[in-house]
Amino acid sequence: MSILVIKPGIQTTIQDAGRIGFQHLGINPGGAMDLRAMQTANALVQNPANEAVLEFYFPAPVLQFNAGAFIALTGADFKASVNGIFLPVDHPIYIPAGSVLQFNGKNKGQLGYLAIQGGLELIEWLNSYSTNLKAAAGGYEGRALCAGDELTLNTHPKAIRSSTKCSVLPWKAYTESFYTNNPFRFIPGKEFDLLSKASRQLFITGGFMIQPQSDRMGYRLQGPELQLTVAEEMISSAVTRGTIQLLPNGQCIVLMADHQTTGGYPRIGHIITADLPGLAQKGIGDSLHFVQTDLETAENLLVMQEQHLQQLKNACILQLDAYHRH
């Protein structure tokens, strides 16, 4: 029972909710860039929320399933198909043994996720399956997938693997509320007030473009040059996913999943957690706008997203159980 990687895609990695509790050693949490897509994919196939999934950019991988499996595709829509049948995102799907899953083009978003019911047989590193490329640890041999890799499927008590027909189950996870498009909301960072008044204004009105040197570590932005009123001597301290730092050349970088644990650049702001899934689905050349919000709003939006995820999980359990009884 395994999946054979026929083509690896440009960067396909194993991810989960991240490696929590090791940042004091410089080991970043990593994990899925779009955590909501990862959680939705797992919910759709009744996996625990933190089960390992595949995360992929486009060009995406080509995967051959040597056993039948329930799967879910979430996040970006890369026009998936199995043996000529097109597969939608955000549905549970049964694909029979021998299926070749491939992706035929970019429809929407930047990062796709594939969850397989029961998950994959992998060894955790520091309590997480996430791939840490810097440490060459976690995930599948600590690296992005290569052609010829074979991912072993775990058994699942509810797994049905005998059907020979591909079927898209008739219910959908509604994920729209996870995705904010522009503008992205931020709460001011410690050094926001050190920006000149004109720069503070430009930060909100200016608009930014994601530059080519952007990856899972962070998005380098091109936009209006921002200036500080005082050159404060910064001492390195912790940073988080979503932190917007001001680089010495007046340009900004937004830290993403594989960010360094500490940094010494002025912190202009922090993208709120609720808006990070939408940001993860932006790519090189996309434009971004920022709008200021407050901590209370940020927390309220986070609570709403978590509650929506819980409802989604409950609905998936009911639907999949009903399906299995028939």
Next chain:
Amino acid sequence: MGSAPYIIYPLGDQALTIELGKKIEEQTNRRVMEVFHQLQNNPIPFVSELIPAYSSITVVYHAFAIRKTHPGLSAFDWMKAELTNRLQQKGDGAFSSRLINIPVCYDPELGPDLAGLAAFSGLPVAEVIRLHTEKAYRVYMIGFLPGFAYMASVDPAIRMPRKAQPRPQVAAGSVGIAGEQTGIYPVNSPGGWQIIGQTPLPLLDISQESPCLLEPGDQVRFHSISMQEFNQMKNSRSV
């Protein structure tokens, strides 16, 4: 101890930073470590990470879990109140600082910036090595890369700023200087520190339960080894 001034500010919507000072000072960093150990030994619920730095400690928390358990309060306010309470308590100071000895080969082949640093300092290479190995350094924090220890303070005579143009690749084990700091690259990485030597010891060993050789608060002492010793130690490791 509990009366030292500090400020608490949000670092996004699921973390906050306790700033205990604005300088790289041993006394401030001792207080950072005291708070770090206090919170490790007697954890606050919903905390997922404690990240000590030079003069601050950052607490990462599960905002949703706090809001569920304590409705009506903001997660930040709840966590801030908990921490304010803890910071008033006396730390027990009962944590030991380990002394770790690290062999370094200061051969120009492994320390490509050693000659440049000697020229910059106006000192013979041997004197640079003597000054670098003379004292114990404090691990103020770990960051940048898995297991990368920021250590200080380097003797003023051998301080040199980072390279204007970072190297695209610095070898794992490389020992560098950046201003008053010294550090060791645990993995191959781009980097801008002045590389003066290399240690054969693994700073990051992912097969170990504690994967990093150094931890915040450790004391580190370097000693000079020959290229032959370096190769022997490196080979004995890989067998």
